[in-house]
Amino acid sequence: MIRNAAALFALILAVVLQTSVLPLHVAGPFKPDLLLVAMVYLALRGPVAQGAFLAWTLGLIKDVFSGLYLGLNAFSFLIIFLVITSISDLLYAESGELFVVTVSAATLACVTANLVLLLMLTYTPGITYSMAAGLLPHLLANAFAASLVTLLPVFTSPQEVI
């Protein structure tokens, strides 16, 4: 119960930080995607069944506060979650370095998936250029956020989330 409440609080904090606090202090492309970081953490540490739904929900929450297309990030997050969980047994999930690398790979995958979906299903001319231009700063910001997460006590705890 307390863990769930803490997780909910962390989620709300991440959304508020990302929408209202960080934009005031961080240049646009350097905004980290905290929900993506949370999703990767979930994929490496959480159970698959509940985790998949939670990953989809995290993406949906991101969609509520981003762009026009509800379900875009939800879909991308779910796909990335399933890919990571399918190989997570082969990985040393407690490793901080691996977590940062996985978040970086997930960022690339998320941007690619979003771009493909946008180009296939919507008319958004010029989005490729914007995404390509913002990719490297976004990647760096996410890797930095992931490295900070590895310093949290919750990361070093051997317990499974949820």
Added chain:
Amino acid sequence: MEIFKKIGFVILAGSAILAALIFYSLNIPHKRSANIVERGVQMVFAPVMKPAARVSGFFEDAWDNYLDLVGVRQENLRLRDEIKGLNARIVSAGEAVIANQRLEKLLGMRGSVREPTLTVSVVGEDLSSWFRTVVIDQGSSSGIAEGMPVIAADGVVGQIVKVAPTTSRVLLLTDHTSGIAATIQRSRARGVVKGKGQGLCSLEFTTRDEDVKVGDLVITSGIGGVFLKGIPIGEVTMVKRGEYGIFQTVTIRPFANIAHLEEALVVLRMPHD
């Protein structure tokens, strides 16, 4: 025998008093210079008196300083708090002045719009870096609906796209999916202002033979029924006409300070009204 002793004492005391009186009367100064006795005594005491005076002065100063120091720490803390409070008041006064200027400009724009408007504050930005939307602090409970235009003191900001009871999301004119029917004020050339991301827009579907120059003012044309006619959008910063193609490439810098938007006006007018 006893009586002699008493008389002797009286005589001795009287003599002493008389001598003292005579000594005193002799020393009533006719001139104010010190006599030999005074000088002698002063010479004896002078070497002792000077250090004694210094030591006494030191202790007096120390005592005074100690008295002054009592409560200085508390006073220091109080003054520091006062300085902090005053600094905060200066900052908030400066902020109020800036906000006042911004709101004054916004009020000026409000006066020029012939429709009812609602002043809103920006409370959040888009979660991702490539979409350009902002969250405002008013929603359907304040009469806001999807499609309503949003303007700032300097010009067009965008359009309401998602509405919740207490908040709404505004699609900024710099977003890739935004499109606003526009006119070049000078030549009346028409086109559609589309977002390019990165804080810029482009005027699209303006044919090569239309007269567009750098520095031209771009305003809303009113076509489409979303925006009222004549609201400033931005300024033409680049015009490119290739050898081939029907249209020219026109880049526009929006007037509204999108990156640091804090307040805006929602025009409470449904599109196509």
